[in-house]
Amino acid sequence: MAVVKYQDACEKNADLVTDILSVDNKEILLVSLLETVCNMTDNTKLFKKICDYLYNVGVLDDPKMYSKNNKKIRKLYREYLCKIMMQSKDKKDRELQLLTSGENKITVNNKTEIQEGFQIIHSQYSNNFIELEKIGEGGFGEIYRTYHNLDAQLYAIKKVPFVDADDPNNIRAFNEVRNLAILHHPNVVRYNSTWLELSDQKMEIFEEDEIDVKIYPILYIQMELCSMSLRTYLIKRNYSGFKSDFSFEKKCITGIISGMKYIHKENILHRDLNPNNIFLDKDMNPKIGDFGMSMKIDPKEKMSLDVKTSLSKFGVQIYMPPEYENKDIYTFKSDVYSLGIIIFELLHIFSTDMERIEIIEKIKKGVYPQSFTENFSEYKNIIKLMLNEEMDERPNMSQIEI
Numbered sequence: 001m002a003v004v005k006y007q008d009a010c011e012k013n014a015d016l017v018t019d020i021l022s023v024d025n026k027e028i029l030l031v032s033l034l035e036t037v038c039n040m041t042d043n044t045k046l047f048k049k050i051c052d053y054l055y056n057v058g059v060l061d062d063p064k065m066y067s068k069n070n071k072k073i074r075k076l077y078r079e080y081l082c083k084i085m086m087q088s089k090d091k092k093d094r095e096l097q098l099l100t101s102g103e104n105k106i107t108v109n110n111k112t113e114i115q116e117g118f119q120i121i122h123s124q125y126s127n128n129f130i131e132l133e134k135i136g137e138g139g140f141g142e143i144y145r146t147y148h149n150l151d152a153q154l155y156a157i158k159k160v161p162f163v164d165a166d167d168p169n170n171i172r173a174f175n176e177v178r179n180l181a182i183l184h185h186p187n188v189v190r191y192n193s194t195w196l197e198l199s200d201q202k203m204e205i206f207e208e209d210e211i212d213v214k215i216y217p218i219l220y221i222q223m224e225l226c227s228m229s230l231r232t233y234l235i236k237r238n239y240s241g242f243k244s245d246f247s248f249e250k251k252c253i254t255g256i257i258s259g260m261k262y263i264h265k266e267n268i269l270h271r272d273l274n275p276n277n278i279f280l281d282k283d284m285n286p287k288i289g290d291f292g293m294s295m296k297i298d299p300k301e302k303m304s305l306d307v308k309t310s311l312s313k314f315g316v317q318i319y320m321p322p323e324y325e326n327k328d329i330y331t332f333k334s335d336v337y338s339l340g341i342i343i344f345e346l347l348h349i350f351s352t353d354m355e356r357i358e359i360i361e362k363i364k365k366g367v368y369p370q371s372f373t374e375n376f377s378e379y380k381n382i383i384k385l386m387l388n389e390e391m392d393e394r395p396n397m398s399q400i401e402i
Contacts, residue, residue: 029215031065032077080198080215083123124195125220129157136229140169140292145225155192156226160219161199169292173219176291179268180223187259189279189289190224226279226287230342234275238350248284249346253379255286257400260339263288264332264397268296271330273338274319275345318360322389333391336400340386343402347376363387378402 031051038047051066064070129146132154136143141160148155160173180191199218230252237244256278263270270277270291277290317325321337324330344363348371350356359369364387373380382402388394 027060027062027065028070028073028077029081031060032074033081035066035074036078036081076196076198076217077215079123123197125157125197129155131157140173141219141221154225156223158221158223160221161216162219163214163216172292173221175294177219177221179291179294179296180221182296183263183266183268183291185259185262187255187286187288188263189226189287192222192224194219194221196220223289224281224287226281226289227284228280229276230278230280230286230346231275233280234345238356239352244349246347252280252284252286253343253346253402256288256339256342257397257402259286259288260335261397261400264335266296267298268294269330269332270294270335270338272316273335273342274316275342276316278342318357321391323391331391332397333394336386336394336397337391339397339400340383343379343386344372344383347379348372 034050035047038050048066051060051063054060055063055066060066066074128149130149132145132147134142135145135156141158143156143158146155146157147153160169162170162173164170177191177194180189181194183191196217196219198215236242260270260273268291270288270293272290272293273288277288279287279289281287319338319341321330321334324334341360341363345356345360348359348369350359362368363383366384366387368380379402382395382400385393385395386400
């Protein structure tokens with residue numbers, strides 16, 4: 001059985017972001033500006049000749065700034081330069097150069113949405129999307145409901161800022177994209193696209209005498225937009241007097257199990273399975289999402305990574321399996337444990353959140369409410385197996401049939 005500890009083992013995947021965060025902003029901006037000018041000429045060697053000269057006379061400190069290996073980084077900076085130069089133009093020029101100004105009005109679901117300000121041509125996000133509202137946070141970024149100008153569809157877009165080169169979340173964000181991109185299942189949130197853009201912490205850079213701008217990349221992840229999270233549904237059902245015959249809940253359980261069987265078949269551990277990370281589409285079909293802590297592994301390999309310092313920061317504790325919480329290890333059967341709690345939570349109505357926590361802690365020890373035992377005995381039997389403290393005694397996801 002593959003035993004995986006918390007820290008991701010794919011640091012090499014974040015090389016581009018690390019390089020961007022570690023460069024000297026002033027020097028890379030100078031080189032990028034020079035490359036922009038040289039690209040206007042027919043002399044393809046002019047850029048390197050000038051940079052070599054500037055390096056030899058001591059103006060540039062690092063020849064890597066203008067090397068071929070840093071070409072992608074310079075491209076991001078050239079786009080950023082175009083953006084801030086457009087911001088400095090007067091109103092008349094701006095009307096000619098920018099896509100829109102003033103108010104952008106669109107009609108979505110028979111409702112008029114207004115986006116104030118203007119969109120800058122040199123941003124894929126600003127050019128193609130109208131940001132409607134922030135709908136949540138998760139997986140180390142903020143999630144927005146957006147409208148695509150070209151296909152007239154709504155999408156969820158997660159923005160993950162890479163401000164610190166040493167932040168482990170950088171790696172996890174790339175991990176989420178790579179794992180989400182290979183998953184194609186009706187019970188997994190659909191992935192559309194991802195890209196990097198440069199941004200900064202201070203946009204009003206021409207309004208003060210002193211400029212102090214830290215430039216950093218933002219990863220944009222475009223995904224299917226769902227109606228709500230499973231947690232939102234459960235809160236409405238439990239605390240709003242909503243009557244349920246549990247037909248939807250049983251359908252939801254079947255869908256989540258189907259999605260998790262597929263995810264495990266692709267050798268991916270979710271590692272943060274809870275109702276906040278399961279979503280419901282417009283037809284109330286469950287969709288597993290937020291793969292920020294996921295990991296694709298070789299099930300024949302064993303990994304031993306120290307993750308004690310990360311344990312309290314990531315994951316929802318009530319859904320954590322004992323081997324994860326106490327020994328810092330995670331296996332495919334750890335996802336099974338978390339799913340067992342979710343199945344129980346779907347089939348039992350709580351009067352308060354405190355009651356919910358108390359009852360879930362009891363079922364972890366094998367003590368179930370009498371009403372649950374009477375009404376859902378077939379579910380209780382499989383949940384007890386899924387919540388076995390000994391992970392080797394739990395069923396594999398492929399063995400779960402309800």
